[in-house]
Amino acid sequence: MIEFSLNGKIAKANDGDTILDVAKREGVDIPHLCFKEGLACAGNCRACVVEIEGERTLAPSCCRQVQPGMVVHSNNERAEKAQRMVLELLSANMPEQAHRPDSELDHYSRAVGLQGSRFERREQPASDTSHPAITVNMDACIQCTRCVRACREEQGNAVIGLAWRGDHAQIVFDMSDPLAESTCVACGECVQACPTGALMSTSWVKAGVPQQTHAVDSLCPFCGVGCQVTYHVKEDRIVRVEGRDGPANDSRLCVKGRYGFDYVHHPERLTQPLVRREDAPKQAHRDWTAQSAMAQFRPATWDEVLEKIGQQFKGILAKHGNQSLAGFGSAKCSNEEAYLFQKLVRTGFGNHHVDHCTRLCHASSVAALLEGLGSGAVSNPVKDAMKAEVIVVIGANPTVNHPVGATWMKNAVADGAKLIVMDPRQSDLTRIATHHIQFKPDTDVALLNAMLNVIVSENLVDHAFVARRTEGYDAFIKNLTPFTPEAMAPVCGIDADTIRQIARMYATSKASIIFWGMGVSQHIHGTDNARCLIALALLTGQIGRPGTGLHPLRGQNNVQGASDAGLIPMMFPDYQKVSDAKAKAFFEEYWNCELSDKPGLTVVEIMKAIEDKQIRGMYIMGENPAMSDPDAEHARESLASLDFLLVQDIFMTETAALADIVLPASAFAEKTGSFTNTDRTVQMARAALPLPGDARQDLWIIQQVAKAIGLNWKAQTVAEVFDEMRMCMPEIRGITWERLEREDAVTYPCTFEGDTGHPVVFTETFPTPSGKGKLVPASLVHADELPDEDYPIVLMTGRQLEHWHTGSMTRRSAVLDALEPVPVVQMHPEDLNKLGVKAGDVVEMASRRGAIQAYARQDAAVQPGTVFMAFCYAEGAINKLTNPALDPFGKIPELKFCAVRISASKAEALLNP
Structure with missing residues (x-):
């Protein structure tokens, strides 16, 4: 510690430490404007100048480091006069x-007692209101450059700069463009800076900048x-949202987190x-719209609907047996x-036919991780x-799907990491990558096995780690023999030297x-893709330490937690197999019921089982399979x-429109509960708003x-359920x-009270029977449906x-829908020219399962012969086209690859429902 005199x-x-750092800790309030924590x-x-005895000039306390014996005055006449000026x-x-x-x-x-200024006010530029999210008032700009540093240093976007010199200096966006352009x-x-x-x-x-607001700490x-x-x-x-200093974001947010909150106030709320x-x-x-769908229903009381729900579910069980729901x-x-x-499904319906969107996201990743490492969780946090030293991003677009997570990657590259x-x-x-490996779609295994071949053939294997912590090495490297970089280069489209x-x-x-993201997992060979990534880490010992490991980026806000809690058909909570006799016996005693040992059906399998009249009734909470499932027309049919469909949601979604009963639920900002992020961190969300009308908490609805249907549960409050x-x-x-209420965030595994939690896992052993990681060979398997003369183009789907x-929330946010209001298909300029269409034209895209229309967007980011489209647009529901073929291990559909044809459309515009 250094001692010095302060006032x-x-x-x-x-x-x-700087003088300002210490002053803040000591409760000494020194004016400061250009300084901001984290920048x-x-x-x-x-504004923060102080006097240091023995020095002729005043010093800025924000960037002057403390020295032993220094005598500092922030509140004497000289310092205060300068601060005031x-x-x-x-x-x-x-x-x-x-x-x-x-x-x-x-x-x-x-x-400091200032009332106005004696100096003449100069003419200031007019406000820039071109952007739907941000208003620019340059008459209030003091050129502190906090916005410049926040944009560059934290978010890594480099949009904002300080242009010109001296008296003409000004904050600008790009080349002094209007913000919207x-x-x-x-x-x-x-804005936050x-x-x-x-x-x-x-x-x-627009809210009138209210003087007094009530602040509620929660989550995005x-x-x-x-x-x-x-x-x-x-x-x-809610009038505004600010980032909080959480473990995953350090106060950072993205456009959705900061401006996507107003969906809760939308007039279409149920x-x-x-x-x-x-x-x-x-x-x-x-043709579907929320308004036309509402006309198919009549309002009812909670007593009426709950009585009908009980009658319907119990009637189906009595007539068709306990595999029918x-x-x-x-x-x-x-x-x-x-x-x-x-x-509820397991104890009330009597089966394990329960699933959620992880089946459309990372089921194949989890299957490979459980097989290879004994755990489906990430090994290290995004941070x-x-x-x-080296960051690999494969089959993922973090700046779009995990924008705040992407900032840590950008920051790492700025600090010297290779990407x-x-x-x-x-x-x-x-644009900041050391290497961009733009391989051909569907060739992940060819590329990754070629990399593994290089690691083995050039003796880059960490033999000590492999011997101590893995099994299956000999069979694994034997499988790699034909996967030389020279042999795989024409398959994946990457030259052998680059692979090396x-x-x-x-x-x-x-x-x-x-x-990695769903570009890895959403294939019929998704599990094989993940096996290769696991092998890369195991062969080289790049796991079990800070800065190493495997991280499948979770898509939705509680995909990790929902899977942990058992919302999957083959696992009880905490990934205990339903077929395991010990696990089954535990939960039968814990829940006081009899349970099946037969794994349930997955999302896509349930749709087929409905068609085969095996499933007769369903309860859907907060999911929208009519938009998210592959071959969406089949899912809707x-x-x-169904004999009976119950849907619980906050809007009349495409799925709710097909229901017999729709229950009005709670939006995120209206509920208190725990959520587990992609880092395995359990965090507390708190209710900020009351429920609208006769809507009810999701927890209460499930209990009712x-x-x-005849269940008698003891736990009632959210704390009791937790x-x-x-x-x-x-x-x-x-x-x-x-503890969660007190600390807001705890990372698991956290196995006993007082355990601090473990952000990095697999440090000594893996949670497998042998304690070792398993190397699993992967062979080349092509997509279920390849392009041909009739359908010559590869369609990839994802988010924007x-x-x-599915857009049920964000398309009801004024700012977000203003930024991206219509469905677009991203096409390479060469493909646009071949079709004879130009950017902005309406095109029709068809597969063997259906057809949709969208606006063409020129984008050289996609390869010729491939197109990309987001699946959030009801008027251009791209999952009408996608292929329901399943990965045999993860039972995940091949959403990232199907064959389509595209043609110019006669329509000049699309209607927004």
Whole structure:
């Protein structure tokens, strides 16, 4: 510790602390405007100057480090006079009415007794209101450059700069473009960094910039990163959202997290139970809109619908047996809701036909991880990219699907890490990548096995690690013999020398980490793809240490937690197999019931079972399979043919439109519960809003449905359900509800109370019977459906930055829908020219299963002969085209590859439902 004098008192500092760091800790309030925690010091506003005895000039306290014996004055006449002068000069050009009531400049001006400025106000530029999310008020800009540094250093986007010199200096976007015409991705980091209101959220401006708001700490409801947020609420409406200093985001957010909150206030929210009218038969093929779907239902009371639900489910069970009902839960719901839902299906329906969207995301990844490592969880948090020398991103587009997670990768590259992006498409990360490996779609195994061949043939194997911690080595390397880089180069489209370079780079670094997404998992060979990635880590010893490991990026906000809680057909909570006699006996005693030992059907298998009249009734909570399932027309036909369909949701979704009864549920901001992010961190979400109308909490609804079919559960409150859940899940047993309320976030495994949790796992052993990781060979398997003369183009699907999943929430957000309002198919310029269409034209795309229309968007990021489209648009429901063929191990459909044809459409525009 270093001792020095601060305003006449002895203060202690750590080596490297600045004067301002210590002042903040000591409660000494020194004005500061250009300084912000987490950003590099600029020292350009000079509001924080202090006097250091023995020095002729005043020093900026934000960037002056403490020295032993230093005597510092921040509150003597000389320092205060300088601080006051700086604040008065900065205030000179401010508008008479501050743009935001919490302006830091106004705060410090009041603190030093300033009332206005004696200096003449210069003419200021007009506000830029071109962007739907952010309003630019340059009349309030003090050129502190916090926005510049936030955009560059934190988000890694480099959109904002300081242009020109001297008196003409000005903050600009790109080449001094209007914000809406710039490359801004609307993350809002600049807004959160701005101290004066020069940059503000438009939603806050439209709300009248309320002086007083009620702050509620919670989580972002989008994607698996699990960003912590603070909701600012006025009169039961969210008016703005700020990032909180959570373990996954360090206060950062993306466009969805910051501006996608207003869906909860949308006029289409369901606010009362609905029963299908007797004169409104289900129609799977009709043109769908939320308004037309609502007309098929009549309002009802909760007593009426719960009585009908009990009668219908019990009647189907009595008539068709305990294999006749199934349930789809949701990765958007809390751990407690997921736990109760799977418990209802298993104990009330009498089977294991329960699944959720993980079957469309990472089921193949989990199958390979359980097989190879004994655990389906990630080994290291996303932030460990900052500790890696080499980062591999394959089959993922983090800047779109996990934007805040991507910032850590960008930051790591800025700090010197090497980035290898392996993907058939270009992404935003490719501009900073050391290597972009743009291999041919469907050739993952060829490329990865070639890399493994190099590692073995060039003796880059960590033999000590392999001998101590793996099994199956001899059979594995024998399988690699034909996969030389020269043999695989024409298959995957990457030259042999490049394959060798990236294999060496990954194997020889001190710490290499692999991130992957659904570009790896959503294939019929998805499990084989993941097996190869696991083998890369095991052969080279790149696992079990900070900065190494395997991380399948989770798509929805609680995919990890819902799977942990048992919302999958072959596993009880905590991945205990339903076929395991010991696990079955435990849960029979724990739940006081008899259970089947036969694994249930998966999402796609249930749709087929409905067609075969094996499944007669369903309970769907928060899922939208009519949009998310492959071959969506078949899924809709199956759902429409059910004897009884119960849907629980917040909007009249495409799936709810096919229901017999629809129950109005709670939106994310209206519930309290725990959620588990992609890092295995269990976090607390808190209700910020009351429920609208006669809507009810999802937890309460599940409990009432359980009661209606004859179940008698003890746990009622969310805390009681969490406690029941953790006591049957060893990995989270040490996390109490009280601890979660107090700490907000705990990473599992956390097996006993007081356990700190373990962000990095597999450090000594793997949770397999032998304690060793298993090397599993993978062979070349081609996609189920290859292009031909009739369908010559490869279709890949996924998400886009501004929308999430099936769009039921984000397309009801004003800002997000304004940014991306219509369905677009991304096509290479060569393909557009071949078709004789131009960007913005409507095209028709057809597969062997259906056809849709969308607007053509020119995009050189896709390879010629391939197209990409997001699946969030009801008016261009791309999953009508996709292939339901399944990976034999993970039972995941091949959403990332199917054959289509594209032609010019006669339509000039598409209707938005």
